[in-house]
Each structure stands twice: as C-alpha cells, then as structure tokens.
Amino acid sequence: MEDLDFDLVVAGAGGGLVAALRAAELGSRVLVVDADEHFQRGNNTSMCTAMIPAAGTRWQRSAGVQDSPDRFIGDIERKTGGTADRRLARALAQASAPLVTWLADSQDLDLELVTDFRYPGHSADRCHTVAGRHGSRLLRHLVQRAHAHPRIELIAPMSLREVCMTDGRVSGVEIATPDGHSEQLATTGVLLATNGFGADRALVRQLIPEIADCHYHGGQFSRGDALRIGCGLGADTAYLDAYQGHAALSSRSQTLVGWATVVHGGVIVNRDGRRFAPESTGYSEFAATLAAQPGGTGWIVIDEHIETLCAAFDDFRAVAASGSLVRADNAGELAECLGVSATALEDELVAAHRSAAGQEPDRQGRTDERHPLTAPCIAIAITPALFHTQGGLVVDEHARVLAGGSPIPGLYASGGAAIGISGHGASGYLAGNGLIAALGLAFLAAEHLNSPVAA
Ligand SMILES: Cc1cc2nc3c(=O)[nH]c(=O)nc-3n(C[C@H](O)[C@H](O)[C@H](O)COP(=O)(O)OP(=O)(O)OC[C@H]3O[C@@H](n4cnc5c(N)ncnc54)[C@H](O)[C@@H]3O)c2cc1C
Structure with missing residues (x-):
C-alpha cells in the first residue's frame, strides 16, 4: 500500500x-x-x-x-x-x-x-x-x-x-x-x-433511436468511455435506453429556456399553432413528443408575469438577452409574428386560459394548477434535445x-x-x-x- x-x-x-x-x-x-x-x-x-x-x-x-x-x-x-x-x-x-x-x-x-x-x-x-x-x-x-x-x-x-x-x-x-x-x-x-x-451519435442511434435525430445538448466528451472501460473488465450494464431529454431548448440561442416557464403556466404549440400534449407530464418525455410533431419544433407561449418569475434563472435571462423572446399585444399579432394560423393560436390560447382558470377541462388533459396566460403574449422558439444518457x-x-x-x-x-x-x-x-x-x-x-x- x-x-x-x-x-x-x-x-x-x-x-x-x-x-x-x-x-x-x-x-x-x-x-x-x-x-x-x-x-x-x-x-x-x-x-x-x-x-x-x-x-x-x-x-x-x-x-x-x-x-x-x-x-x-x-x-x-x-x-x-x-x-x-x-x-x-x-x-x-x-x-x-x-x-x-x-x-x-x-x-x-x-x-x-x-x-x-x-x-x-x-x-x-x-x-x-x-x-x-x-x-x-x-x-x-x-x-x-x-x-x-x-x-x-x-x-x-x-x-x-x-x-x-x-x-x-x-x-x-x-x-x-x-x-x-x-x-x-x-x-x-x-x-x-x-x-x-x-456524444457518441452512433451508439445513441443504436440504443436510443427515438432521440437520435434530435440536437445533442451535453458534454462533447461524454463518449461512453466508462462503458468501454467497464465492459472491458466484465462489468454489468443496464438501462442503456434511458435518457434525459428536454423539450425547452431555445432554437435561437441553444440555451435552456427552462421548464419553469411551463410549470408556471406556459403552453407549448407546434408549427400549426396547436397544442398537442399535456405539458405537465415532464420535460424529458416531452422532447420526443415535440420531435414527433410536424417539423419537430415548436414554441413555448408565456406572458410577462411568467417572464418575471423565470428571471431567477441565469439561462432564462441569457435566452431573453439573445433576442429569442417574440412579443405581441395579443394572440392574433403573435400568430402573425410566428407565421402560424391566427385562428388556431387564438383558439388554443383562449381555451388554455379557460382551463388554467378552472372554467373548463383542459383539452390536453393537463391538470396542474397554473397561472392563466394574459396578454401581452411572449413566444420562444424551442427545439427538442438529448441532454444525457x-x-x-x-x-x-x-x-x-x-x-x-x-x-x-x-x-x-x-x-x-x-x-x-x-x-x-x-x-x-x-x-x-x-x-x-x-x-x-x-x-x-x-x-x-x-x-x-x-x-
Ligand atoms: C442544460 C442542462 C440542464 C440540466 N439541469 C439539471 C438539473 O438542474 N438537475 C439535475 O439533476 N440534472 C441536470 N442536468 C443533468 C446533469 O447535468 C447531469 O446528469 C450531470 O451533471 C452529470 O454529471 P457527470 O459527473 O456524470 O458528468 P459531467 O458533468 O459531464 O462530467 C463528466 C466529465 O468526464 C470527462 N471525461 C469523459 N471521458 C473521460 C475520460 N476518459 N477521462 C477523463 N475524463 C473524461 C468529461 O470531459 C467531463 O468533464 C442538466 C443537463 C443539462 C444539459
């Protein structure tokens, strides 16, 4: 010794x-x-x-x-x-x-x-x-x-x-x-x-194909060295299909928008301006759900109240500083800025407001308590990502x-x-x-x- x-x-x-x-x-x-x-x-x-x-x-x-x-x-x-x-x-x-x-x-x-x-x-x-x-x-x-x-x-x-x-x-x-x-x-x-x-894209494709085409937002040296070394010594492996995904990476700044936006009451719409799943499930599984939407990207829609609450996060402030927040006085104007159907987006945001205010069941089955979004509106383009295996x-x-x-x-x-x-x-x-x-x-x-x- x-x-x-x-x-x-x-x-x-x-x-x-x-x-x-x-x-x-x-x-x-x-x-x-x-x-x-x-x-x-x-x-x-x-x-x-x-x-x-x-x-x-x-x-x-x-x-x-x-x-x-x-x-x-x-x-x-x-x-x-x-x-x-x-x-x-x-x-x-x-x-x-x-x-x-x-x-x-x-x-x-x-x-x-x-x-x-x-x-x-x-x-x-x-x-x-x-x-x-x-x-x-x-x-x-x-x-x-x-x-x-x-x-x-x-x-x-x-x-x-x-x-x-x-x-x-x-x-x-x-x-x-x-x-x-x-x-x-x-x-x-x-x-x-x-x-x-x-960071080993080939291995990700082999073991976790559902996230293989998404952006990888993690360390470039996560190359599976422990797996290689450990397996060489006869080590057991398990859960190789498990991963942390994230649905709320800013498309523009490649910085985390953060799920606090959603927890506080934000909703996620696809490129048609439509919500498509209950956001309250969790950000990890929502990555593959978003990736499966047309074009594979979408927007988080929040309001100024949520923007203020999320300022506690360095990352959110970095997203804001990068010019990624699209602001509009109402849903119709926001739809125009995003290039989505105004009818669809207005309809979704009105319904989401009602469900958050407890006036009607949520269309996507979301049940968490949250703040009802109010104008002016803010949208942030998001892209789904793999964070780590x-x-x-x-x-x-x-x-x-x-x-x-x-x-x-x-x-x-x-x-x-x-x-x-x-x-x-x-x-x-x-x-x-x-x-x-x-x-x-x-x-x-x-x-x-x-x-x-x-x-
Ligand atoms: C944007 C983002 C937000 C997240 N937020 C949270 C959160 O709030 N809470 C949470 O619990 N998790 C969060 N996670 C997940 C969390 O970051 C990771 O699970 C955790 O940091 C992994 O730590 P680690 O020590 O395994 O790896 P790392 O922190 O990546 O460290 C591994 C190190 O090993 C080095 N390395 C690789 N191969 C070798 C080698 N052969 N020899 C020597 N060095 C080597 C690498 O260079 C690297 O520095 C988040 C992930 C991301 C991407």
Whole structure:
C-alpha cells in the first residue's frame, strides 16, 4: 500500500469532484483527471440548472416543507412506474440530505431551497440550488475547493484510458494526454465519473433511436468511455435506453429556456399553432413528443408575469438577452409574428386560459394548477434535445461497479457513467435525477472507499 501513487483516481471533473473532495477530507490522496481542457465550460455539470434534489433537509424544515427519503422514493417509483433500480433509489434518497448538508457545511456552498415552482413528479419542494440556478457556478465552486485542497491534484486535459487489475482488484490506471503520451499510476480506487455516451451519435442511434435525430445538448466528451472501460473488465450494464431529454431548448440561442416557464403556466404549440400534449407530464418525455410533431419544433407561449418569475434563472435571462423572446399585444399579432394560423393560436390560447382558470377541462388533459396566460403574449422558439444518457454500468448502493452481480473491488461509477434511477426511456426522468446520481454516487463512493469494509 505504501507505494501507491494515489488512493483514488477520479476520471471526470464534473460530479466526480464531490468524490475527490469527500475522499480527501477523509484522508485519501486523490488524482482527478479530465479529458476536456475546457471541462469547466463544457461538461454537463457546468451546463446544468444546478437543481439538487434532497429529502428531509434543514432548508426544507425551515420552509415548513414535509419530506423524507421514503416520500422521495415514492416519487421515483411513480415517475418510473416502478422500473427504477430500487436499491439505488433508496441509497440516493437516503444520501441526499447528508449530501447537501455536507456541500453547505463542509464545502461552503451557498444553497437555497427552490419554493417558487415545483417540477412535475415531485410531491414536495426538494430542489436545492445555488444563486443564478446554473451549474457553472456549482462546478466553479467545486473546482476551486479541489484546487485548494492539499491532497487533491487535478489535471486537464488528461484522459483515463484503462483501469489495471491485479488479482481481481483495481491496482492502477493508464492515463494519457491528448497527444498520446501515456503514464501508468498505482492506485487501489478508481471512480468512473466520465458521464454517459450522449456524444457518441452512433451508439445513441443504436440504443436510443427515438432521440437520435434530435440536437445533442451535453458534454462533447461524454463518449461512453466508462462503458468501454467497464465492459472491458466484465462489468454489468443496464438501462442503456434511458435518457434525459428536454423539450425547452431555445432554437435561437441553444440555451435552456427552462421548464419553469411551463410549470408556471406556459403552453407549448407546434408549427400549426396547436397544442398537442399535456405539458405537465415532464420535460424529458416531452422532447420526443415535440420531435414527433410536424417539423419537430415548436414554441413555448408565456406572458410577462411568467417572464418575471423565470428571471431567477441565469439561462432564462441569457435566452431573453439573445433576442429569442417574440412579443405581441395579443394572440392574433403573435400568430402573425410566428407565421402560424391566427385562428388556431387564438383558439388554443383562449381555451388554455379557460382551463388554467378552472372554467373548463383542459383539452390536453393537463391538470396542474397554473397561472392563466394574459396578454401581452411572449413566444420562444424551442427545439427538442438529448441532454444525457441515464444508463450505464450497474452499481450497488456504495457506487461499486458490479460484474456478474458482485462488486469489482476498487472500481466505482457515478453520474452518467452508471445506471441512474430513471427506469427506461425518457419518461422516468424526474428533475434532479441527473445530479443526485452524479453527486450522490460520487459521495457514496468516497465514503465506501474510506470505510473499514473497503480495506
Ligand atoms: C442544460 C442542462 C440542464 C440540466 N439541469 C439539471 C438539473 O438542474 N438537475 C439535475 O439533476 N440534472 C441536470 N442536468 C443533468 C446533469 O447535468 C447531469 O446528469 C450531470 O451533471 C452529470 O454529471 P457527470 O459527473 O456524470 O458528468 P459531467 O458533468 O459531464 O462530467 C463528466 C466529465 O468526464 C470527462 N471525461 C469523459 N471521458 C473521460 C475520460 N476518459 N477521462 C477523463 N475524463 C473524461 C468529461 O470531459 C467531463 O468533464 C442538466 C443537463 C443539462 C444539459
């Protein structure tokens, strides 16, 4: 053990940084490598909305929100129709409150509970986030903490190429620079935190054809490296058809408009000016629904009240600043600006107003409580996208990678590299499932690595 270079090598400086910070805090010497020189602007954690779900936290107690890991698990089961990995769902729901508490108390991250809106599928306000609601702020903070820690070394660009095994357990890694210079290091712990395979279009087409023709809005280094490395070691894989889609990416700015627009009362119309599905189902599954509409794109229609509410999001403000908001005094004028039938759009918006005001059932069966849209109207062109894949290496409740159902000693996976808790397809994705798997599994891996049983 004395001649180990590192106790833990983390591949991927997104959610993986949580493992580095937690393991270093517990005494480990940690190397973090990231293949992308610009990971702080390019990986999924940097692009995200920074909504971290956690159940039973002090922020919830202060706000009078009743929640518990069991309630969180219930929401996961409902959203996935009971198809999510139960052991993992339980482990992550139970780890969620300790995780955000640790981020705040040990890592000095300023967190707040989101109470102004709730994503579809959550039965309690449980998203904890940073000011500006943007992952770049979260990641910057974690990177600064890692740089400041004496037991963490972070190198980018540097790729994990292979994990070496001796006598059936992890004994080292091979890492390489972009120009191919490689090096072997001795370690007994490796965390694969390299995200999924969203950037490998051929693999997406093979495994998730329904989203293969949509825009990919995720890290360019999500090339499936964990799958390749893990499979080479005989690891089990599952849920490879699972993904996070999103229906509300601005066509013009390629920035997230955000689903808060819809939760607050916005509606989505297609190129004929018609609504076509209940928007309250969730943004992930709505991506493929929108993609199946004529032309595969549409508009979110909101009003000035919703515009004000959404200004809390850095991304929404960026969309507005890009000139993507089309404003009109009434539905007829808006239809003219969008080039859709005025009769159709007026008819839809009048009906949507009535249903939101409780005056008639919603045409698309939408039942959520929401603000009835009022003139003037605002429309934002949207395009459906794949954000990340949710299937991968099978892990247990300690984030250990399994092969034939048994842990590969020393090998861990987190985030998009591992299976998630979203079941199959897109519809099981409950908002926050991405980060809870990325940060939560990283946290659990670090805890396990430093527990007596791991020795
Ligand atoms: C616009 C947007 C908004 C989102 N909002 C939310 C949200 O609010 N809440 C939520 O829960 N989820 C959200 N998600 C999903 C969330 O961002 C991801 O699930 C999560 O960040 C994934 O973290 P990760 O650590 O697995 O991957 P990443 O953060 O992508 O990090 C993986 C890193 O691994 C590196 N890498 C790849 N291969 C190698 C290799 N061989 N060697 C070394 N490094 C390698 C990559 O360069 C990358 O930096 C959102 C996603 C998007 C795109």
